[in-house]
Amino acid sequence: MTTSIDRSALQAPQNVWDMAQQQLDEVAHLIGLTEGIHLFLRQPKRVLEVSVPVHMDDGRVRVFTGYRVQHNMARGPAKGGIRFHPDVTLDEVKALAMWMTWKCALVNIPFGGAKGGVICDPKAMSMHELEHLTRRFTTEISIVIGPEKDIPAPDVYTTPQIMAWIMDTYSMQKGYSIPGVVTGKPIAIGGSLGRDKATARGCLYVVDEAMKMLSLDATGARVAIQGFGNAGMHAATLMAQAGYRIVAASDSRGGVANASGLDVRGLVAHKTETGSVVGFGGGEAISNKDVLECDCDVLVPAALEKVITAQNAPNIKAKIVAEAANGPTLPEADAILHERGVMVLPDILANAGGVTVSYFEWVQDLQENFWEEDEINERLKQKMTRAFRETHEQAKRHDVNMRTGAYAVAVERVAEATRLRGLYP
Numbered sequence: 291m292t293t294s295i296d297r298s299a300l301q302a303p304q305n306v307w308d309m310a311q312q313q314l315d316e317v318a319h320l321i322g323l324t325e326g327i328h329l330f331l332r333q334p335k336r337v338l339e340v341s342v343p344v345h346m347d348d349g350r351v352r353v354f355t356g357y358r359v360q361h362n363m364a365r366g367p368a369k370g371g372i373r374f375h376p377d378v379t380l381d382e383v384k385a386l387a388m389w390m391t392w393k394c395a396l397v398n399i400p401f402g403g404a405k406g407g408v409i410c411d412p413k414a415m416s417m418h419e420l421e422h423l424t425r426r427f428t429t430e431i432s433i434v435i436g437p438e439k440d441i442p443a444p445d446v447y448t449t450p451q452i453m454a455w456i457m458d459t460y461s462m463q464k465g466y467s468i469p470g471v472v473t474g475k476p477i478a479i480g481g482s483l484g485r486d487k488a489t490a491r492g493c494l495y496v497v498d499e500a501m502k503m504l505s506l507d508a509t510g511a512r513v514a515i516q517g518f519g520n521a522g523m524h525a526a527t528l529m530a531q532a533g534y535r536i537v538a539a540s541d542s543r544g545g546v547a548n549a550s551g552l553d554v555r556g557l558v559a560h561k562t563e564t565g566s567v568v569g570f571g572g573g574e575a576i577s578n579k580d581v582l583e584c585d586c587d588v589l590v591p592a593a594l595e596k597v598i599t600a601q602n603a604p605n606i607k608a609k610i611v612a613e614a615a616n617g618p619t620l621p622e623a624d625a626i627l628h629e630r631g632v633m634v635l636p637d638i639l640a641n642a643g644g645v646t647v648s649y650f651e652w653v654q655d656l657q658e659n660f661w662e663e664d665e666i667n668e669r670l671k672q673k674m675t676r677a678f679r680e681t682h683e684q685a686k687r688h689d690v691n692m693r694t695g696a697y698a699v700a701v702e703r704v705a706e707a708t709r710l711r712g713l714y715p
């Protein structure tokens with residue numbers, strides 16, 4: 291039996307949660323999921339909304355709203371980052387949690403999916419305020435997190451320092467150190483070598499595979515990157531080291547471009563010093579919009595959702611779009627890019643390196659035995675290239691784009707675990 295969900299009502303997604311559900315609906319139809327499993331996977335398992343009161347530096351108390359959503363735990367404990375951003379919404383957190391379920395299944399690590407978020411502007415807060423926000427938020431969600439049930443990690447505007455506060459707060463409440471409660475921690479307290487660059491490194495590995503598949507030469511291939519934080523900045527560095535030419539990069543304040551290639555080391559130093567790529571001497575100013583449409587072979591959106599739309603998709607010149615960010619491409623834009631022969635490496639594949647090394651970090655914490663960085667990078671490469679090949683095989687088999695191919699692999703794995711476990715009680 292296939293689903294009875296009305297697909298015609300799902301043509302124009304209003305928000306990212308609609309978009310995430312629509313992506314699932316399309317693949318459910320394709321792989322013939324039973325209605326029961328489809329309906330089960332369409333909703334999060336658990337949603338927690340919390341109030342987070344914080345004493346601000348000016349003596350006032352502000353109350354922030356935070357969320358932790360666990361989408362699915364059929365294959366293992368839930369896993370997913372925490373985002374601190376003024377635009378966080380519950381629907382966004384639900385979508386990101388669902389994407390984590392598919393991402394973990396696609397790279398075949400024994401985790402389900404979760405995500406957290408707090409509506410706040412961390413750029414306008416002092417370290418003291420951020421620490422109190424983090425510790426109180428951790429306390430409020432401590433009823434659902436833990437190394438055996440739900441393990442947070444960094445996401446937009448959350449850092450290794452914030453992970454350290456989460457680890458410390460949870461450990462203080464339990465009375466002993468529990469590094470496995472969170473990943474993306476500093477090395478000194480149980481973090482993993484290679485975790486800081488893992489998202490970008492995984493992205494590079496799948497771009498390399500795509501280049502080979504399309505018989506393109508990586509040396510000198512032009513890359514444009516939108517977003518210059520953990521994912522984007524490390525992607526620029528690693529791709530430049532691998533011989534790609536970074537021709538444009540941007541962050542929330544604007545961008546910089548140089549057709550002969552940006553000096554990435556200089557750009558990273560400028561960003562670290564000034565907080566932005568804007569004003570870097572080695573290129574010309576370019577807007578965020580123009581970064582997406584500039585002349586390049588590989589486009590790496592590495593900022594926020596919904597930036598590739600039906601309006602700009604026809605103007606994108608890249609042959610490969612590698613989604614380091616989660617949800618950067620709207621479904622209608624996806625269709626346009628597919629029709630134009632652009633290979634889109636979907637988020638659940640292109641940015642899965644982060645959660646993969648987070649899994650390695652969790653395994654190392656539980657075993658209290660830490661690996662060398664070369665070993666971590668080699669294991670990451672194996673997971674990423676296998677996921678790329680399985681995605682490509684499914685895309686070819688069903689004659690669909692890489693996103694639907696990746697979903698076919700991932701959703702089937704979660705569905706199989708769900709079928710085997712059965713419906714409790």
Ligand code: NAD
Pocket residue numbers: 444445446447448489516517518519520521522540541542543578592593594595614615616617641642644645
């Ligand atoms: P980050 O906070 O380190 O960096 C975000 C970057 O995006 C910053 O450079 C910021 O200036 C830029 N930005 C914000 N708004 C922008 C806008 N409107 N236009 C252009 N740039 C803008 O965050 P991150 O960890 O690098 O995350 C970026 C994306 O990658 C997110 O979608 C996140 O979910 C995804 N991701 C991150 C990881 C990880 O390990 N960090 C893993 C998987 C996916």
